[in-house]
Amino acid sequence: AQSVTQPDIHITVSEGASLELRCNYSYGATPYLFWYVQSPGQGLQLLLKYFSGDTLVQGIKGFEAEFKRSQSSFNLRKPSVHWSDAAEYFCAVGASQAGTALIFGKGTTLSVSS
Amino acid sequence: DTAVSQTPKYLVTQMGNDKSIKCEQNLGHDTMYWYKQDSKKFLKIMFSYNNKELIINETVPNRFSPKSPDKAHLNLHINSLELGDSAVYFCASSTGNGANVLTFGAGSRLTVL
Numbered sequence: 001a002q003s004v005t006q007p008d009i010h011i012t013v014s015e016g017a018s019l020e021l022r023c024n025y026s027y028g029a030t031p032y033l034f035w036y037v038q039s040p041g042q043g044l045q046l047l048l049k050y051f052s053g054d055t056l057v058q059g060i061k062g063f064e065a066e067f068k069r070s071q072s073s074f075n076l077r078k079p080s081v082h083w084s085d086a087a088e089y090f091c092a093v094g095a096s097q098a099g100t101a102l103i104f105g106k107g108t109t110l111s112v113s114s
Numbered sequence: 115d116t117a118v119s120q121t122p123k124y125l126v127t128q129m130g131n132d133k134s135i136k137c138e139q140n141l142g143h144d145t146m147y148w149y150k151q152d153s154k155k156f157l158k159i160m161f162s163y164n165n166k167e168l169i170i171n172e173t174v175p176n177r178f179s180p181k182s183p184d185k186a187h188l189n190l191h192i193n194s195l196e197l198g199d200s201a202v203y204f205c206a207s208s209t210g211n212g213a214n215v216l217t218f219g220a221g222s223r224l225t226v227l
Contacts, residue, residue: 032214034215036218038155042220042221043118043204043218043219043220043221044157044204044206044218045218046215046216046217049215088155095214096214100170100214101147101159101162101170102159102214102216103159104156104157104158106154106155106156107155107156107157
């Protein structure tokens with residue numbers, strides 16, 4: 001079955017510290033992988049995506065993610081977290097076929113302490 | 115100009131009522147979606163339309179009926195609302211061609227009393 005697992009429900013990081021959010025997927029075909037961020041009361045904004053090629057992808061707001069096929073993982077990282085990064089983060093997997101829906105993980109809530 | 119816009123943003127109604135949520139995208143995308151986000155923030159696909167044709171119809175009560183008058187619009191009508199329908203409903207669109215990158219609306223929070 002196709003699924004996405006985000007093992008951490010809630011993470012608290014000090015401002016300026018590094019961040020890693022974990023994501024594991026199960027997908028029968030070649031996965032297309034995404035990270036979205038949702039600020040309180042807002043819609044989802046795309047942070048970055050992986051389709052093919054270089055397994056380390058850069059996104060907006062200083063985020064990056066690394067695709068590891070052998071571990072079925074696509075972890076999100078940021079070297080130095082800012083208070084404004086506090087939000088809900090969703091990992092998602094999809095396919096290349098037109099109109100296929102993304103399957104989302106249950107999200108990780110990031111809190112940033114000062 | 116908002117890329118994917120949903121109305122209304124908030125909707126409070128009584129059980130048994132019928133309500134609609136509208137969605138419009140100005141990105142020229144071919145595919146539109148409805149997702150439901152429950153109280154635990156879990157996002158689940160409900161429907162997808164490609165050029166006005168229904169292509170995804172997940173296990174959703176038939177009280178929910180999507181309608182796409184043209185490829186820029188996708189509306190969601192809900193009959194006989196129940197308490198469990200309370201959620202945030204997100205509309206999204208994508209090019210539907212090659213890898214799908216979804217652009218989401220801001221969401222419509224439905225509260226059923």
